[in-house]
Amino acid sequence: MTLITDIRLRRILDSRGNPTVEADVVTESGGFGRAAAPSGASTGEYEAVERPPGEAIAAARERAVPRLVGEIYAGNQRDIDAALHAADGTDDFSEIGANSAVAISMAAAKAGADVLGAPLFQHLGGTFRGENFPIPLGNVVGGGEHAADATDIQEFLAAPVGAPSVEDAVFANAAVHAAVADLLEERGVPCGKGDEGAWAPSIDDGEAFEIVAEAVSLVQDEVGFNIGFGLDVAGAELYDSESETYEYSDRSRDTDEQIAYIADLVEEYDLVYVEDPLDEDDYDAFADLTDEVGDQTLICGDDLFVTNTDRLVEGIDRGAANSILIKPNQIGTLSDAFDAIELATENGYDSVVSHRSGETEDATIAHLAVATDAPFIKTGTVGGERTAKLNELIRIADDAT
Ligand SMILES: C=C(OP(=O)(O)O)C(=O)O
Ligand SMILES: [Mg+2]
Structure with missing residues (x-):
């Protein structure tokens, strides 16, 4: 058949x-x-x-x-x-x-x-898959490679970790996105959107932290459940291998300073998630940071692991990170992506199934996340190619796929 x-x-x-x-x-x-x-x-x-x-x-x-x-x-x-x-x-x-x-x-x-x-998640996950739904991480402010003349840190993410349902979580992220727009307007900061639909204002990272923290807190009070704050630093894009420093608009940081900076941010903003805080070749620095703050937050490897089980094995052996980003196109097939999630789960690493900055209406990753019981999905907040995945998650939860 x-x-x-x-x-x-x-x-x-x-x-x-x-x-x-x-x-x-x-x-x-x-x-x-x-x-x-x-x-x-x-x-x-x-x-x-x-x-x-x-x-x-x-x-x-x-x-x-x-x-x-x-x-x-x-x-x-x-x-x-x-x-x-x-x-x-x-x-x-x-x-x-x-x-x-x-x-x-x-x-x-x-x-x-x-x-x-059968719906795709059922075909992929089978009848014995878990009952859980992934928490959507929603990019609300962004820069780096996704928007010119915006923040150095690539993604500031809302993480509605206390949401009672996937639908509540999706709407909470959209509300944070809207609250950020209001706060930017109050400050007289004009801005458009980056590749993933996040706001891409011409502000420094410090101001972005202030605005996103305030937006998260405002929406948290409104919805009555806990919304966390996360980052994708995209450290490899900031790292200059010649000078061995992380190059920010206002200063450079060597690796020790970068580790200390991220650890301070985790403390100050109670970050629940930090993706690629360091360069993609620096397992040791990832391990040092994980040692320092890995019991308080997720340290996630995206460019570090590239959904590749060989690289993940190395990370597990060296204690680098405690979470992995899963992008099927980084490795080329669904089976390889499944293997990476399985290996991660067996070793206590949380999987975060993710979109790319260039997307289509394809919603396969929503099904992949549900099928594998992944605790998180990262797929933007607004914009048709992003809502395609978010709305599919809502449909899956409603048994309507
Ligand atoms: C989604 C991301 O961006 P890109 O698709 O550009 O790698 C990312 O870095 O996590
Ligand atoms: Mg990334």
Whole structure:
């Protein structure tokens, strides 16, 4: 029934207006799945390779499609993903492109679910998955690689850790986003939005901390549950490997100063989440910071781990971080993303399933987070390509997918 009978690949637009790969997978009994690859801007050095979409599509048509069509069953995700690896033949999907690979991998999962008549999260997670829903981390102010002339720190995130439901959490993040806009207006700061829909004002990090802390506290009082505050520092983007310093607009920090700075921020703002506080090559510094504040907050590796189990094993061995960001396109297939989440969970690391700064309406990550019982999902706050995932989470909670 789930034998794959057709795969179509095309270029579509992503949220930045760039082309990306979309895949359609069809099965013998008419099952259908469609998925699109997202794309990063502050990409990790060790991510699987995204090829220009036209090239990725041509290579996948030549190398991957013949290994899948008429050969593999869409209900068997491991077989699909193994065939994608075999078709590519490299360690980093540099032949068919991680963008083609992830689009096919996700579309095949959806086709498999369609044949079974099950929602995607059920197909991926099975009947014994947990009952929990991920807490959405919502980017409300941002800069770095996602917006010019804004904050040095890439993302200031609302984290509604006390929300009684996923719906309450999603609306709380939107309320924080709106409160930030009011506070910016009161201060006479004009601003537009960055790539992920967060406000991108031309203010320094200190002022952003003040504003987001106030917005979080205002909304917390309104909704009556705890809303935490988190960051994606995107440390690798600030790090200058020649001078071995983190370069902020107003000063430089060496690694020890960066660790002390982040530890102070964790104290001062009671941060519940800090992603990539340090450079992607510096496991030791990650371990030092985790040692210092890892019992108070999540120290999450994004560029550090790139959803890669080899890098995660190294992190676990060295005590670097206590949480991992999961971006399926960083590693190229759903099976690889699942393996990273499983390894993380076995070792007490929290998984945070994440969008990319360049996105589409594809909502696969909402299903992935629910299927794997991931405690967090990071997928923005407003904007169609972000609300596609948030609204899908609300539908999943309402049994309406
Ligand atoms: C979502 C992120 O940005 P990008 O997709 O640009 O890597 C991130 O760094 O966590
Ligand atoms: Mg990140």
